[in-house]
Amino acid sequence: MSTKTIRCPQCKNKVTVQGNPGEKTNIVCPNCKAKGVFTFPAPIPEKDKTNYTDAIEVIDLSKSFNGFTAVNKVTFSVHKGEIFGFLGPNGAGKTTTIKSILDLIHSDSGTIKINGINIHENKKDAKKNVGYLPERVAFYDNLTALQNMYFYAEMKNALKSECKKLLEDMGLSDVINKRVGKFSKGMVQRLGMAQAMIGSPPILILDEPSSGLDPRGSVLIRNKIKQLQKNGATIFLSSHILSEVQEICDRVAIINKGDIVAKDSVSNLRQKLNLKPKLTLELEEMTDKIKKVVHEIPGIVSVQIINKIINITCNSRTKSKVIIAIEKAGGNIINLHTSDPSLEQVFMKFTE
Amino acid sequence: MMVNNVYSITKKEILDNIRNKWIIILTIIFTVLTLLASYAGSVTSSGWQDLSSTINSMILLVQYLISIIALILGYSAIIGEIEIGSMNSLLALPTTRNEILLGKFFGLGTVLSISIFIGFGLAGIIIGLNVGKVNYGEYLFFIAASILMGLVFLSIGFFISTLFNKRSTAMGAAIFTWVFFAIIWLFIIAALVIVSNPSIMDVNASQPPQSINIETPEIFYISEFFNPISSYSELVNLNVGNIDTVSYEDMISGPPDYINSVNMFISMCVWLFSFQFLAFWRFNKKDI
Numbered sequence A: 001m002s003t004k005t006i007r008c009p010q011c012k013n014k015v016t017v018q019g020n021p022g023e024k025t026n027i028v029c030p031n032c033k034a035k036g037v038f039t040f041p042a043p044i045p046e047k048d049k050t051n052y053t054d055a056i057e058v059i060d061l062s063k064s065f066n067g068f069t070a071v072n073k074v075t076f077s078v079h080k081g082e083i084f085g086f087l088g089p090n091g092a093g094k095t096t097t098i099k100s101i102l103d104l105i106h107s108d109s110g111t112i113k114i115n116g117i118n119i120h121e122n123k124k125d126a127k128k129n130v131g132y133l134p135e136r137v138a139f140y141d142n143l144t145a146l147q148n149m150y151f152y153a154e155m156k157n158a159l160k161s162e163c164k165k166l167l168e169d170m171g172l173s174d175v176i177n178k179r180v181g182k183f184s185k186g187m188v189q190r191l192g193m194a195q196a197m198i199g200s201p202p203i204l205i206l207d208e209p210s211s212g213l214d215p216r217g218s219v220l221i222r223n224k225i226k227q228l229q230k231n232g233a234t235i236f237l238s239s240h241i242l243s244e245v246q247e248i249c250d251r252v253a254i255i256n257k258g259d260i261v262a263k264d265s266v267s268n269l270r271q272k273l274n275l276k277p278k279l280t281l282e283l284e285e286m287t288d289k290i291k292k293v294v295h296e297i298p299g300i301v302s303v304q305i306i307n308k309i310i311n312i313t314c315n316s317r318t319k320s321k322v323i324i325a326i327e328k329a330g331g332n333i334i335n336l337h338t339s340d341p342s343l344e345q346v347f348m349k350f351t352e
Numbered sequence B: 001m002m003v004n005n006v007y008s009i010t011k012k013e014i015l016d017n018i019r020n021k022w023i024i025i026l027t028i029i030f031t032v033l034t035l036l037a038s039y040a041g042s043v044t045s046s047g048w049q050d051l052s053s054t055i056n057s058m059i060l061l062v063q064y065l066i067s068i069i070a071l072i073l074g075y076s077a078i079i080g081e082i083e084i085g086s087m088n089s090l091l092a093l094p095t096t097r098n099e100i101l102l103g104k105f106f107g108l109g110t111v112l113s114i115s116i117f118i119g120f121g122l123a124g125i126i127i128g129l130n131v132g133k134v135n136y137g138e139y140l141f142f143i144a145a146s147i148l149m150g151l152v153f154l155s156i157g158f159f160i161s162t163l164f165n166k167r168s169t170a171m172g173a174a175i176f177t178w179v180f181f182a183i184i185w186l187f188i189i190a191a192l193v194i195v196s197n198p199s200i201m202d203v204n205a206s207q208p209p210q211s212i213n214i215e216t217p218e219i220f221y222i223s224e225f226f227n228p229i230s231s232y233s234e235l236v237n238l239n240v241g242n243i244d245t246v247s248y249e250d251m252i253s254g255p256p257d258y259i260n261s262v263n264m265f266i267s268m269c270v271w272l273f274s275f276q277f278l279a280f281w282r283f284n285k286k287d288i
Helices: A094-101 A123-127 A145-155 A161-169 A185-197 A215-230 A242-248 A266-273 A288-296 A318-328 A343-350 B003-019 B022-040 B051-075 B079-084 B086-091 B097-130 B136-163 B167-196 B199-206 B218-226 B228-239 B261-285
Strands: A002-007 A014-019 A024-028 A035-039 A054-065 A068-079 A083-087 A109-114 A130-133 A203-207 A234-238 A251-256 A259-264 A278-283 A300-306 A309-314 A333-339
Touching: A014 A024, A054 A094, A054 A234, A068 A094, A068 A234, A068 A251, A068 A259, A083 A094, A083 A215, A083 A242, A094 A109, A094 A203, A094 A234, A109 A123, A130 A185, A145 A161, A145 A185, A145 B003, A161 A185, A185 A203, A185 A215, A203 A215, A215 A234, A215 A242, A242 A343, A251 A343, A259 A266, A259 A343, A266 A343, A278 A318, A288 A300, A288 A309, A288 A318, A309 A318, A318 A333, B003 B022, B003 B097, B022 B051, B022 B097, B051 B097, B051 B136, B051 B167, B051 B228, B079 B086, B079 B136, B079 B167, B086 B097, B097 B136, B097 B261, B136 B167, B136 B228, B136 B261, B167 B218, B167 B228, B218 B228, B218 B261, B228 B261
Parallel strands: A083 A234, A083 A251, A130 A203, A203 A234
Antiparallel strands: A002 A014, A024 A035, A054 A068, A054 A109, A251 A259, A278 A309, A278 A333, A300 A309
């Protein structure tokens, strides 16, 4: 039984009412005699009392295979609504981590929560939140694309009617009644993506989503991922295509030899590593004076001169000084290209 | 346990096996073999034989054929999906491993049962139309017992499928299992019988077996509970008349009381459920 004090909407007089959570109570204002109904707020479910801002939480996850430690006390979290890149060299523990999140393999220790639900305690409810595209996508070869989709829709308790639309979205509308056994690798990959999206799960775990796809297919998947994020989904993405990760991910984690060695946004990781932008200039003519001037500019990290091309690594602020100095020395710049440190550089540094 | 999930997986398995023509192939095999056994299975008479005689001709063939087919269906059920990769997607769905295993067992069990029922049933009807003496009750019992044996070996196949990490190893184990129960077992039992009753060797060498009265070692009867093929064979022997199989019963005094239909049925059910339980246990422990 709880007590609430509310104001009468007509005379603004304070009225005190008593009742249980979720209960409706008829009230009469003692001042103006206005009648109304007050509903006591429903009890807050236990799991919602904590404000879960993380879609996926991995805490101290460890897993060994025959004495070999595949992942060692891995801890990270994926915030709701973000695209999170999960990177690492082959054999670093990416797939073991992903499979542990989905309970495909049994971790030795650690806690995994999906939307606040512990996967080890409530597998079914946790998995209801997830759509998964595995690294090695496979379907039932004897069934058609649509039959496969219907099967997964049934298992996810989703509407079968959405299957055709998803196949169309992935560019498979012409082959919905074709046996999957006759599909190319790229088509199977697209079907895998469509399967992962059945039931509009709030979290998508995508392991190498662009694997085996032609450039058009890669762009299609990338755009789809961006669209899913706009619609509020959280994307956990593992990929070896670092340019793709750099383009679409809000944050990344890098795993190496079973340990998380970095986790942050790409720009923050660049800053942490003190990586500098690269400036490439092509001159009409190279002179000794220009060569000398370039080396004397303060803030330059490295200079490489090959014929008429100068590659300079420097601070962002120094870039304009370089251009001015070369022009003052009589140089005529005919081509100029600047590039920020790539995720590839970050990756290489962290996985050395 | 979600019935819907089990039903969906069962349905998918049946659909998959209809499309890969397993059901049709098995049905044709069972029909053709039954018809051949009935028409050309007897050395003492020619032409169509009645159903009891057909069962008599078929029982040895059926017990070996159904067991190997069930093992083939079962051994790849889990490891096959793990190896091709579809198990990853399946296990990521809001379902449990028990539901997956049960759904697949029901699906493949249905495929096997339908094939046996239609295959033997069709042949039974053809035979029934060609001979006067027909006991459909016995024949239906024979079909039901054959289905039960098929399910027992399917269950063993499922356990094998969860036990190994490679499909090829599981296949090897399935073949060995069949060889053990179908061939090696006979040698083991023969050896045990001879060792436990040395007079058999002397008697066999000098006189026809029907003219003597020897005591069958207890171990022979007990052993029938430890091989589902023996349990099946005994179950059919006890319930289908006019059976004249190559067995030790003809040269010995009657079997003990515990060799009866109920115990043989229970024995087969124990085989079925214990291996199904082992498969559940193993699959739940397995890393995919």
